[in-house]
Amino acid sequence: MPDSHSAANFAHADIGIVCALPIELGAFLDRCQKVKKYTGGDFVFRGGFYDGIRIAVVESGMGFSRARRATQALLEGHSPRWLLSCGFAGALQSDLSVGSILVADSIVDQHGQNVQVDLHMPADPARGLFIGRLLTADEIVRTVALKRELGEQHSALAVDQESLAVAQVAREHKTPFLAVRVISDDLNSDLPPEILSIVGATGSVRFGAALGALWKRPASAKDMWRLREQAQSAASRLATFLDGVVIQLHAATKADSAAK
Numbered sequence: 047m048p049d050s051h052s053a054a055n056f057a058h059a060d061i062g063i064v065c066a067l068p069i070e071l072g073a074f075l076d077r078c079q080k081v082k083k084y085t086g087g088d089f090v091f092r093g094g095f096y097d098g099i100r101i102a103v104v105e106s107g108m109g110f111s112r113a114r115r116a117t118q119a120l121l122e123g124h125s126p127r128w129l130l131s132c133g134f135a136g137a138l139q140s141d142l143s144v145g146s147i148l149v150a151d152s153i154v155d156q157h158g159q160n161v162q163v164d165l166h167m168p169a170d171p172a173r174g175l176f177i178g179r180l181l182t183a184d185e186i187v188r189t190v191a192l193k194r195e196l197g198e199q200h201s202a203l204a205v206d207q208e209s210l211a212v213a214q215v216a217r218e219h220k221t222p223f224l225a226v227r228v229i230s231d232d233l234n235s236d237l238p239p240e241i242l243s244i245v246g247a248t249g250s251v252r253f254g255a256a257l258g259a260l261w262k263r264p265a266s267a268k269d270m271w272r273l274r275e276q277a278q279s280a281a282s283r284l285a286t287f288l289d290g291v292v293i294q295l296h297a298a299t300k301a302d303s304a305a306k
Contacts (some may be wrong), residue, residue, distance in 0.1 A: 059102035062126030070133035073285035113208035117215040131212035135204040135227035138197030150180035150225040161213040178203040182210035188237040228284040
């Protein structure tokens, strides 16, 4: 649980953000002030201020179940006025390259569940901004062939593992919601097979598995380094996009409150 000092600073956040991995929002949090970190239950929380706007972030780890529990913990601890699901996604369509931004107007899974998002934002593909459907998958989608198949089957632009869970909890709590995802892997190549064993459920790297992968296939080091570079580039792009999003959402919230 947070200590009293952290709770006093970051309770009742203006904007709450759920991400799976620390690297996803690391670049954005670097732009925040007075960032504090604490552990609550199974999750790591970070709170800070962006241009005076109170931000609370929870790192859920990977997958639907963890994202759902982390979102509930974030809402209970900080009651944010807006709830965002942010982080990496894999492209399911060739138009989306590494660094492209997808803001979801609907989120589906592989079991027929669907959440519509009330979104009033124009797409700008020429500048790497896409509006459309996001698929939340049960597992990491590693191969280009499977990505193309899922994209066609679900009419989705990109895939993650958490956003539907966050959207459902937001809907249950009647909290305004937005899913903002940056493409960290596109349709140019498969993810290395080692990714399935190296990355744990919480997003941590299993060092034993990583060493084993290097022993079995030395070329995996080059693949993992490429992924790391893509991830860092994607995180920087996401941070830049969130700069504007956070300010606009906060301004809209203040305007709504003033009108009531």
